[in-house]
Amino acid sequence: MRSVKNHAVTEVIGVILVFTIVSSVVSATMFWAKDHLENEKMGSSVASAINQFDQIDDALSDMISQGVNSSRVVNFVTDAGYVHLGSSGTRFVIFYSLIQGTGNLGFDFNVSGFDDDNDYTFAIDLVKGEITSFNITWLNNGSIQNKEQRLSAPESDIVSANFSLVDAVKIDIKNYTECVGRIWLFDVGFLSYKTSTRYTATQVIVENGAVVSSRPYNHVLMDEPTIHYYKEFWCSHCVPGRWYYGMSMRIIQLKPDSETTVGPGPGSYRFIMRLNSIDIRDIQYRVHGCELKIRIQVFGDHADAWKQYFKFRYGFQNYDGKTLKTRPATLESFTLIHSICNIDLEII
Numbered sequence: 001m002r003s004v005k006n007h008a009v010t011e012v013i014g015v016i017l018v019f020t021i022v023s024s025v026v027s028a029t030m031f032w033a034k035d036h037l038e039n040e041k042m043g044s045s046v047a048s049a050i051n052q053f054d055q056i057d058d059a060l061s062d063m064i065s066q067g068v069n070s071s072r073v074v075n076f077v078t079d080a081g082y083v084h085l086g087s088s089g090t091r092f093v094i095f096y097s098l099i100q101g102t103g104n105l106g107f108d109f110n111v112s113g114f115d116d117d118n119d120y121t122f123a124i125d126l127v128k129g130e131i132t133s134f135n136i137t138w139l140n141n142g143s144i145q146n147k148e149q150r151l152s153a154p155e156s157d158i159v160s161a162n163f164s165l166v167d168a169v170k171i172d173i174k175n176y177t178e179c180v181g182r183i184w185l186f187d188v189g190f191l192s193y194k195t196s197t198r199y200t201a202t203q204v205i206v207e208n209g210a211v212v213s214s215r216p217y218n219h220v221l222m223d224e225p226t227i228h229y230y231k232e233f234w235c236s237h238c239v240p241g242r243w244y245y246g247m248s249m250r251i252i253q254l255k256p257d258s259e260t261t262v263g264p265g266p267g268s269y270r271f272i273m274r275l276n277s278i279d280i281r282d283i284q285y286r287v288h289g290c291e292l293k294i295r296i297q298v299f300g301d302h303a304d305a306w307k308q309y310f311k312f313r314y315g316f317q318n319y320d321g322k323t324l325k326t327r328p329a330t331l332e333s334f335t336l337i338h339s340i341c342n343i344d345l346e347i348i
Helices: 002-066 303-314
Strands: 071-078 082-086 091-097 108-112 121-128 133-138 147-150 158-160 168-175 178-187 190-196 201-207 210-215 218-223 228-235 242-256 260-262 267-285 294-299 331-347
Touching: 002 071, 002 190, 002 201, 002 210, 002 218, 002 242, 002 267, 002 331, 071 190, 082 242, 082 331, 091 108, 178 242, 178 267, 210 303, 218 303, 228 331, 260 331, 294 303
Parallel strands: 242 331
Antiparallel strands: 071 267, 082 190, 082 260, 091 178, 091 294, 108 121, 121 158, 133 147, 133 168, 168 178, 190 201, 201 210, 210 218, 228 242, 267 331
C-alpha cells in the first residue's frame, strides 16, 4: 500500500511541476511578446512621425525660399502619442567680438548664466578689453524699449535686465560710445511628437530647420538644417596655405499662438504655417591679420545633438564646458539670418 501511495504522490508532484514550468514559460513568452509588440508599434509610429515631420521641415524650407508671407498647410496623422507646440525649446546663444586684434589689442569675452533659472541676469567673463555698459534690444517685442544697462561697478561681471532675457534678444557690449562685442539669444520654439512604452519614451522634434530624434541619453539630428559654409579665397601668403571660409547661419523661430498639447490617442491634425519675417541681423568680416571668432552656446533637452552637429559638420571646437568656437584663423565672414514662422494646429 505504501508504495502505491508514494507512486501516486510522485505522479501528482510531477504533474504540478510540469504545469508550473509550462505556465512559467507561457507567461514569460506572453510577457516578452507583449513588450516586443509594444516596441514594434512604437517604432512604426516614430518612423511615421519622422517621415511626416520631414515634410513639415521641407515645407518650411520652401517658405523661406519664397519669402515673407508665404504659407503652407501640412497634415499629420498618428495612431497614438502626444503632439505638442511649444514656444521655448532649444536656446541658441551666439556671441563675438566687434573689435579684432592680436596680443593685448582688441576685445574678447565669454558669457555664462543663460541656462539658469534667472532670466533677468547673465555674466560676462572678460578676456581682454573694457566694458562700461550694455544696450539690450528685445527683437520680437516692440513694446519693450531698448535698454541701456550700465555696470553697477567697473569690476562687476553680472549684468541685470529689467525684462526677461527670453525669446529673441540682441545685447550690444559697449566701452563708452564704442560697441565692442555682441550677443544674440534665440529660443527657437518647436513642434514635437512623443510616444512611449513601459520602459522607454521617444520624441521627434522639428526645430530650427531640423528634425531631431530624442530618446533618453540619445539625441540625433535626423534631418539637418543648412548652414552655408563656403570657400571665400585661398591665402597663398599663409604658411601653410589655407582656405578662408564664409559662414551664413540661419535661426528659424517657430511661433505658435499658444502652447498646445493634443493626444494621446489616434489623431489627425493640420499644421498651418506662415512665414512672418526674414531679417539679416548681422554681417561681420575678418580684419586682416586677425581672427574672426564666433562662439555658440546651446541649451535644452536636445543640446547635445546640436553641439555634435556644429562640431562634426562645421568643425567647431570646445572653448570650455559650455561654449563652442569656430576653427582658429579660417573664418573670413559671418552672416546671421533670423526668420520667424507662425504655426498653428487644428484637429481634423
